[in-house]
Structure formats: C-alpha cells, structure tokens
Amino acid sequence: MAKATPKSTKKKRTNTKSKSAGTNTLTYIKAFWITFASGIFLVVLLFLFASWGFYGEMPKFEELENPQNDLATQIISSDGVQIGTFFKENRTPVSYDDLPQHLVDALVATEDARYYDHSGIDARGTLRAFIFLGSKGGASTISQQLSKQLFTGGSKNLWERIKQKLKEWVIATRLERQYTKNEIITMYLNKYDFLNQAIGISSASRIYFGKKPKELKVEEAAVLVGMLKNSSLFNPLRRPEMVQNRRNVVLNQMEKYGYLTEQERDSLKQLPLTLDYSPEGHSDGTATYFREYVRSWMADWVKNNPKGVNEEGETEYFDIYRDGLRINVTIDSRMQKYAEEATAQHMANLQKEFDKQEENNKTSPFRDITKDQLKGIINRSIKSSARRKKMLSQGKSEKEILASFDEKTEMKIFSWKGEIDTIMTPKDSILYYKKFLRSGLISMEPQTGHVKAWVGGVNYKHFQYDHVYQGARQVGSTFKPFVYATAIDQLKLSPCDTLPVSQITIPIGSHGVIENDWTPKNTSSDYSGYMSLKEALAKSVNTISARLMDKIGPEPIARLAKKTGVKSDILEVASIALGSVDLKLSEMVGAYSTFANQGIYTKPVMITSIEDKNGASLYQFVPETRDVISKEAAYVTVNLMEGVTQSGSGVRLRTGPSTRYSIKNVVTGHPYGFDNPIAGKTGTTQNQSDGWFMGMVPNLCTGVWVGGDDRSTHFKDTEFGQGATMALPIWALYMKKCYADKTLKVSKDAFKEPERLTIEVDCDEFKKKNVIEENIDDEFSL
Structure with a gap:
C-alpha cells in the first residue's frame, strides 16, 4: 500500500521557495543601491579628481578672480573713435551695459535657454544629451563654454574629451559662484573668436558691421550669435547663405522663448544679410601710416617707461600688443576720412594722365636717364627689397637671389581699381610699382x-x-x-x-x-x-x-x-x-x-595721453x-x-x-x-x-x-x-x-x-x- 505524502512537507517546500525569492529580491535591491551609490560615488569622485587637478592643472582662485586675456591696445581719435589697434588678439573688452538687450536675449535663447535657472550645469540638457548621444543638441551651458575658452582648450581623443568635460563642469560651477550671470555673459562675448581678427563682440561688431555693439540691430546681433556655434563654418564672408539660414534659426529661438513676436520674427527673417566689412589688420582701415608712426613712437616710450619690477626683481615693460593700453591721439576721424578720400580721388585721376603720357616713353616710368642709370635704379631696389632680406636670412647666395628676381611668381599687385591677382617676375613688379605717383x-x-x-x-x-x-x-x-x-x-x-x-x-x-x-x-x-x-x-x-x-x-x-x-x-x-x-x-x-x-x-x-587698461594715466x-x-x-x-x-x-x-x-x-x-x-x-x-x-x-x-x-x-x-x-x-x-x-x-x-x-x-x-x-x-x- 502506497504511502501518502505528508502535507507538512509540501508546505515546507513552498516556504523554502518563498524565502529564496525574497532573499533574491533583497539581494537585487541591495545590489541596485550599491551600484547606484557606487555610481554616485564614482561621479563625485571623478569630479573631486577634476577639482584636485588629477586630470591636469586647474585654475587657482586668483585666476578665476582675474582671468588673463590678451587685450588689444586701442588708438582713440580726438573725436572718440577707435581708429586702430595693436594686438596679438584683437580684443577690446566691453561691459554688460555696452551690450544691447536683444543681443543677450539672442544668446540665451540660442545657447542656453535655462541659463538663469541653473548654477553652471544644465541637468536636463545633460541628461538629454546623454540619452540621445547629442543628436538632439549638446548640453554645454554658457558658463561651460566660457570655462572651455578660458581654461580647458581643445581635446584630441575620447578620454581627453571626458576629462575636459569634467573640468569644464567644475570650473563652470566655480565661475557661477565667483561671478554674476551678467558678468559671465560679458566675459563669454568678450572672449569668443569671430575670426578675421574679430576677437570679442566689440571687434566683431566693428569689423562685420562697422558699429559699436550697442548699435547692433536685432538681425545683426542674430548673425553674431549664430556664429557662436562655429565661427569658421558660419562665417558671413565665406558662406553668406548658410549664415543667413543660421541667423534665421536664432530668430526662431528668440520667438520660441518669447523675446520676439511671431510677426517680428517673420519680418526680420525676410531681411537680406547685409555687412559693412571693415578689416582691422595692421595694413587695413584708416590712418594706416599714422598708426605705424604711433607704433614706432610707442616702442621708444615703452623702453623709457617701465611698468615696474616683478617678484624676481626683474624690470617689466608694457606690451602694446597684450596690455590693453588706450592711446589718445590728436587725429580727427572725420578729417582723416576726408583727407584719405581727397587723396584717392585726385591721385587716381592724376595717375591716369601720367600713364597716358608714358605710352610713348621708351624708358617709362623714368625720364631723362640712360640705360645704365635705369639698371642702377633696379639694382638699388633689389638690394633694399624685403624679398632679398628674407632670402639672405635663409642663407641664399647673391647669385640665387638675383636669379629669383627673373622667375615668374604669383602675386597680388596694387591698382586704383583694386588688387589684381597676376603672375610676373619680381623685377617686373619693381618697374610696375615705380610708375605710381606717391x-x-x-x-x-x-x-x-x-x-x-x-x-x-x-x-x-x-x-x-x-x-x-x-x-x-x-x-x-x-x-x-x-x-x-x-x-x-x-x-x-x-x-x-x-x-x-x-x-x-x-x-x-x-x-x-x-x-x-x-x-x-x-x-x-x-x-x-x-x-x-x-x-x-x-x-x-x-x-x-x-x-x-x-x-x-x-x-x-x-x-x-x-x-x-x-x-x-x-x-x-x-x-x-x-x-x-x-x-x-x-x-x-x-x-x-x-x-x-x-x-x-x-x-x-x-x-x-596714454592710459592703462583700468584707465589710470601713464602719460x-x-x-x-x-x-x-x-x-x-x-x-x-x-x-x-x-x-x-x-x-x-x-x-x-x-x-x-x-x-x-x-x-x-x-x-x-x-x-x-x-x-x-x-x-x-x-x-x-x-x-x-x-x-x-x-x-x-x-x-x-x-x-x-x-x-x-x-x-x-x-x-x-x-x-x-x-x-x-x-x-x-x-x-x-x-x-x-x-x-x-x-x-x-x-x-x-x-x-x-x-x-x-x-x-x-x-x-x-x-x-x-x-x-x-x-x-x-x-x-x-x-
């Protein structure tokens, strides 16, 4: 006769299975929290490592207090117009009060919509960027972008990029504690490189639109804000259609966040892209000869007026290319403009008549000279040329140098109708330039x-x-x-x-x-x-x-x-x-x-007079x-x-x-x-x-x-x-x-x-x- 299975045994097995499931659940929960805590700890540790400088030197408090930028020396005319600069980086700082509100609005709407709500890191934006791997936009706040420009620089690989991001986050939060929101915006716009020697919003406004930042129109401000994404890609001199489309994206963002009405946005989008490009290279702009005189004068002044003595006891001198001096000059920008216009107007006409009279001159552009004298003029010009000096510094022989003056080369030459791209020998270019009246x-x-x-x-x-x-x-x-x-x-x-x-x-x-x-x-x-x-x-x-x-x-x-x-x-x-x-x-x-x-x-x-970057009188x-x-x-x-x-x-x-x-x-x-x-x-x-x-x-x-x-x-x-x-x-x-x-x-x-x-x-x-x-x-x- 078969034995009956005891009820108590079945019950015991059920209880054992229940206990096992409970134990596993508890284990999973513990594992989850341990993993979560470890992740948090790891993230915190990563940030601590960044703040401790394990990924590279971090800026000191003093550097955050006074970030170092190369500042262009300004040449200011008697009527208050900047007529030139001396620079390694053509940066002229402005204050927040010098910025039009619509420029700030365009920046915030396009680059960091929650700028006034976070403390340097946008959690929502970071999570979105992480989940969608950046396909729906990045997460860099304005503060992070500033920290990258000021202290971190570029990255070469993924690990370097991760370390850089961690450093950016740490520095961004420190910047937020150190500066007001308005100050961070100002620093960011003063730092950004808009290309074509336009470093900072002040230079960009002058170079691309011929005006001060405060005078920028909404659509002009939108162009410059659009360039912040990539000033090389979205450069109005290279890709005007792409820049206009990018400008319209900025205008859409301004409407989206309530800075523009729909009607205002639509009317602004219909406007063409208009520039007033005024390059500020050392050979560009107004009063170029005068500015060169000022540069020479300043070189002597700097030698005789030291800045002071550093901690090592060495004499320090002003650097007109980095120290942001202000040189107040007597030139009147209006009169300078009229003088240059008058000179160009008359000399262009006078040159036409001179060229006409030279058509039948066998020794053109010279008169009353012999062939030997003509050779002498050319040889003297070769000896004093920048080309010869450069080749001598490269170790070239006189024979090689003279031969090079008979070799055709590509060059840009002056004409009263604008620069001409051509091919000619350097010797022929000497004769070409000799014909121009000065x-x-x-x-x-x-x-x-x-x-x-x-x-x-x-x-x-x-x-x-x-x-x-x-x-x-x-x-x-x-x-x-x-x-x-x-x-x-x-x-x-x-x-x-x-x-x-x-x-x-x-x-x-x-x-x-x-x-x-x-x-x-x-x-x-x-x-x-x-x-x-x-x-x-x-x-x-x-x-x-x-x-x-x-x-x-x-x-x-x-x-x-x-x-x-x-x-x-x-x-x-x-x-x-x-x-x-x-x-x-x-x-x-x-x-x-x-x-x-x-x-x-x-x-x-x-x-x-001369002033330092803080307005203190130096001369x-x-x-x-x-x-x-x-x-x-x-x-x-x-x-x-x-x-x-x-x-x-x-x-x-x-x-x-x-x-x-x-x-x-x-x-x-x-x-x-x-x-x-x-x-x-x-x-x-x-x-x-x-x-x-x-x-x-x-x-x-x-x-x-x-x-x-x-x-x-x-x-x-x-x-x-x-x-x-x-x-x-x-x-x-x-x-x-x-x-x-x-x-x-x-x-x-x-x-x-x-x-x-x-x-x-x-x-x-x-x-x-x-x-x-x-x-x-x-x-x-x-």
Missing part, C-alpha cells in the same frame, strides 16, 4: 599743434614709405616764405614794397656759392620793370627772391627755418632762396603753422612753444601768401578755367569756388619731380606733396607737373569736405591782425602815403 598730406591746428589728419601715401599695404614723416624732398618755391619772412622781420619791408625784376648775379664766394657765379632765371623771359613783394611771391619770381636773399644772407633764413621746427640739414648757400633744400612734409607744416600762429612755434602733437603730453618772429612779421608774411591764392599760382582755388569737360579739368578738379581768406604757396622742383602746396586758414594748416618714388619719375612738362596741378587739388578737395562738415568748425575768418601794425599791407594806402611823403620831400628840397 603723395603725402598732413593737417595741423597752428594754435595747439594737434595733427588732425595724416596720409603718408596712396596705399600702406603696397607703399609703406611714409611721405609725411620719413621722406625729405626738395621743397622748391614753398621755401620762399622763409626768405620773405626773414627780410620782413629784419628790414620791416611791406608787401607793397617793390624790387626790380631784372636778373641778378651772385658772385663766387658770396653767400656760400663757391663753384660758379649764380644767376637765377624766372619762368618768364621778361625781366623788365619793378614788382611788389606780394606780386612777386604770388608769381614765384625767382630774381626777387634772390635779391632778398642777397640783402640778408642765407644764414638768418636757415636760422628762422630751424626755429620753426625744421630738423633736416639746411645748407646755407645762395640757392636756398629758391628752395634747394630737402625737407619733410611734417617739418614744413609745423614751420608754416608758425606764421598762422602769430609768430609762435608750437611743436606738432600726435599723442595726447600726458606737455605743449612745447617758443616765440620765433614778431606778430607783425608773421602777419605780413601771411598777407603775402594770401596773394598766392588771390592772383598767383593758387588762384584756381577761387575760380579757375572753364568748367567744360577736359582731362585737365578732371585732374585739377577746379574751379573750387573758395571765397574765404586762404594763405598758401605752391612749389615745383626741377624737371617737375616734386609738386607741393601749403595752404592755411586761421585754425588749420595743411601741406600736400606729390611726386614719384624716384626723381626721374615725373611728368614731361609743367602743365601737369607743377604743384598747382599735382598737389593743390588734394588740398582743395580735402578742405571742401571739411567745410561741408559743420561740426568741424574749420575757420573761414580773416587772419588775426596784430593790435599795433606798423607795416602797411594795404597797397592802396601804401601808395597814398608814398605820394604824401614824396610831396613833403619835394617841399623840403625846394
């Missing part, structure tokens, strides 16, 4: 010495020689006012006094002439009669200048020029009367300003002035020079010839129609190598020079080769623009007359007095 202009306030405009050439990138400050050229008849001023100061002559026009011979040994007797000639063959000093200067009569020099000698004339700031050597010879000396344009303007400033020389000033200029000649002599000299623009070589400033179209009228640009008092003097040197015009109104003295790089590059005759045609039109175009801008307040008044004027300048009154004196003399003789 120019210089400098404009200065006589009373203050402040230089308001400085144009050293036609294009700094291609012609770096500065014809304002570096080049000394023969001044011709523009030196004659020094002869007249010396005679007036010593002999008390009146502009109405007359001298014979007849030829004069200065004997050997007299006034420094040691080789031959000197008999100067006039442009006119008529040597009969007498002429007043005023008419003689207006018509630039050489014989009368020579007579004045013979009466006073060359020494006091040279001495007067030196007192008015001329530093170049002046040979004290008889030919000084006709301007045989070589002087700089900057010297001439400083000297002429003495006459407009009632005989007081004021040293030209270019830099008024303040001190005016330098000295009395040179009497007020009376200065005024009479100015009166003489007014005759030049009333009836002499500068008369075309008033009316000029027919306005019907002709190439000459296009080049000279007249009539100009000035009706205010203007004192001036033209100058033309031998073979038309140099053309000058010095022009003054009571509160502005401006000098212009035009000529070839070599003296053998010149017009074939004086029709186009004289100062009145080459240089005067630039002065006139510049002054027209200055007068049209009423904010500049350039004077149209008469020159100030001294209170006690003993020399008669009114020739009608002068004649009356002479008649009376003659009658009195006749009565006494009877």
